Amino acid sequence: MTEKTLAEQLEKIDVTENLSACPIDFSKSKVANPRESTEQKVYKSNGVNSNFNQRQKFAEEQGPQFNLKFTDGTLPVTPQRYRLIWSKHCPWATRIAIAIDLLGLDQVISKGVVDPLRPAGVVGDWFFTLDPDNEDPVLHVKSLSENYLKADPNYKKRTTVPALVDIKTGKVVNNNYNTLINELTLAWRDYQAKDAPDLYPEALRSDIDALNKILYADVNAAVNEAGLARSQADYEKYYNRVFDRLDWLEQRLSQQRYLFGNQITDSDIRLYVTLSRFDLVFYQKYYVNKKKLVEYPNLWNYTKDLYSIPAFKNNTDFESMKQRFYQVDHTPQSDLVRIIPAGPDLTIWEAPNDRDRFTETNE
Numbered sequence: 001m002t003e004k005t006l007a008e009q010l011e012k013i014d015v016t017e018n019l020s021a022c023p024i025d026f027s028k029s030k031v032a033n034p035r036e037s038t039e040q041k042v043y044k045s046n047g048v049n050s051n052f053n054q055r056q057k058f059a060e061e062q063g064p065q066f067n068l069k070f071t072d073g074t075l076p077v078t079p080q081r082y083r084l085i086w087s088k089h090c091p092w093a094t095r096i097a098i099a100i101d102l103l104g105l106d107q108v109i110s111k112g113v114v115d116p117l118r119p120a121g122v123v124g125d126w127f128f129t130l131d132p133d134n135e136d137p138v139l140h141v142k143s144l145s146e147n148y149l150k151a152d153p154n155y156k157k158r159t160t161v162p163a164l165v166d167i168k169t170g171k172v173v174n175n176n177y178n179t180l181i182n183e184l185t186l187a188w189r190d191y192q193a194k195d196a197p198d199l200y201p202e203a204l205r206s207d208i209d210a211l212n213k214i215l216y217a218d219v220n221a222a223v224n225e226a227g228l229a230r231s232q233a234d235y236e237k238y239y240n241r242v243f244d245r246l247d248w249l250e251q252r253l254s255q256q257r258y259l260f261g262n263q264i265t266d267s268d269i270r271l272y273v274t275l276s277r278f279d280l281v282f283y284q285k286y287y288v289n290k291k292k293l294v295e296y297p298n299l300w301n302y303t304k305d306l307y308s309i310p311a312f313k314n315n316t317d318f319e320s321m322k323q324r325f326y327q328v329d330h331t332p333q334s335d336l337v338r339i340i341p342a343g344p345d346l347t348i349w350e351a352p353n354d355r356d357r358f359t360e361t362n363e
């Protein structure tokens, strides 16, 4: 039943449209970082000038640059060999952090966190300024660009998260936010927890693929397109798209606990990372403000339901989201230190949800 509906939905979407995961021109970005002086600073570490991308324009989507795979045997599935580098503000990177914990792979794949803020004037790189000595304790680097340059000494594009790094070589092996969950789901089964969910069950694969495309076009990337639109018409196009899709999702989630019945899949992780930033960031900062998440009973309870699971909660960091989205100015007009909103009230995330009504009736 879902397949037909999803296929119909998918047909309405222009898959050739060039949507941006992160369409920001960071070359003009100014950063008010309370941990740094506002003076322009060039970070040097292990001989690498980490401000290496400064003059490049990042307006266009660059796409993942490193795509080595476990599923085709190129990368060995070896415990303690890989480290996921992510930033807690970033919805694309957070997907992978959630998947690692949910699958119980945190025992075999470690995680390192970059600072959501950067020194003023530095663009196109991420830094380990949250760690002692400003250095990742496992990779022993100060900036993620060092790992990108190890993988490709001629790498000129920006350094993005998520990035899976081979600890042995220090090279980024995969920075594909779109396919990494599948890689971990399919190739790392031997190391997953006994009770780990199957995030990509065989019978649902074409449905999941279809829904993921819909989510990307109408939710994940659409909020960015609305927030960073250069024209009123463009903004309104994506604004409408987001809310039409949220209405549809609200309806879908009125009938089942998760996007595909009673089991959590890859699609739930993808929807969650946008919803968990919705009222805090997108509603306010990106003007996606027809309705708040909390005004959708099913979507809101669904989000709280996922948030009550440690793998989701432990990788949901509202503080980092606020820092990144409110302290970094993408359209800089002044050097003023930016105010971070005090709200919304985040204690409501701990409130009970009503989603086990589906489990009770359906099991």
Ligand SMILES: N[C@@H](CCC(=O)N[C@@H](CS)C(=O)NCC(=O)O)C(=O)O
Binding pocket: 021, 022, 026, 061, 062, 063, 064, 065, 089, 090, 091, 092, 093, 123, 124, 125, 158, 159, 160, 161, 162, 175, 177
């Ligand atoms: N657009 C990225 C996807 C992931 C992404 O957009 N990550 C953002 C953070 S949310 C990033 O690392 N941006 C680089 C920057 O801010 O310099 C890609 O093309 O691979």
